[in-house]
Amino acid sequence: MTTSKQTVDREPTEIEALLPFHAAGTLNLRDARRVDDALASDPDLARQYAVIQDEYAETILLNESLGAPSARAMQKLFAAIDAEPARKSAASFNPVMRIAGFFSSLSPRTLAYAGVAGAFALLLQAGVIGTVLVKDRTGGNFQTAAFPAQSKTGTFGLLRFAPDAKADDIAQLLNNYNASIVSGPKAGMFRVQFGDKALSKEDAAQLLTRLQGEKIVSMVVSAD
């Protein structure tokens, strides 16, 4: 199929009209693919595209040859700015831009600290919720089918499974660690009880380290 036509006075075809934008790299992915496909199958279009690439290169050279303005322009600008009346409060400025500005003004390190603080707050919240759930369960007579009443003793942790973890794998892991899910998920974390005896701090830390190494565990922290 020939996309380009040899008539002199005519409207451009849809693809032809996109060629200059393709040369400049400003087409969206879909249109860029359409043009690439057309170029691959139409030699006339490919020849026209080569001409456009020359025009593109020469336009850049022409503009670059225009040089730059003198310092006079900047001096004039800032003299004019100095003569402007004092700026009012920025309250009228677009709120979306202000939020974007706030986050952009933070350094990467500040953002990292903020992220850690956020994660900690999330874990703290999960812990509190888990504790409340356990207290409620032991204090009253309410009991769900999913989470049978658990012993107050034992070692507890908050665990987040990998997104691709399968139910069979989770069941196998819980079995291997003599563990059971006590509550959750809250904020993506399950409260898990390991055995029915409280482990020493060292043993609990080792257990959690081992768990963290499991393929289907994305995060685990100790919980009271």
Add this chain to the structure above:
Amino acid sequence: MSATHATSDEVLIGRIAQGDRLAMQVLYGRHHVRVFRFSLRLVRNESIAEDLISEVFLDVWRQAGKFEGRSAVSTWLLAITRFKALSALRKRKDAELDDETAAAIEDTSDNPEVAVAKKDTSNALRNCLTALSPEHREIVDLVYYHEKSVEEVAEIVGIPENTVKTRLFYARKKLAELLKAAGIERGWP
């Protein structure tokens, strides 16, 4: 006008809206050369083009609080530049926007025939690009040099997107005619 600046243009505009001169200096440093070249291609007078730069950025200083971020800052700048340049041209009796005037103004540099005599196709192409009408020059510059998309050119020039495509097509056709007149046959389309 790269999008990978450490502080985005949009954030600078936010700071300018609050009266931050340093942000203004940074924005000016990033964009003033392209603003100058775009206006110079339109008004063809260095002194006027330099005056336009300060006018454009003074508008930015005044209007920053109203910028809503719907388009790129560079697009906004070029739209202001175009408006200022056309206003400046209208004030000049000898610079009306017609092909006849454009053709007269471009006489200051080598014409296409001279360039061909030099056997320099590249120079001839550049001369023909200069000889295009202001309407065709601006669309060629916006697409090729300022790398603006169909949508952005439509916004800057104030025409429908389909008109952007067809206007560029006819600008290229005119370019081929100028080159042919200068003895360079590239074929059309």
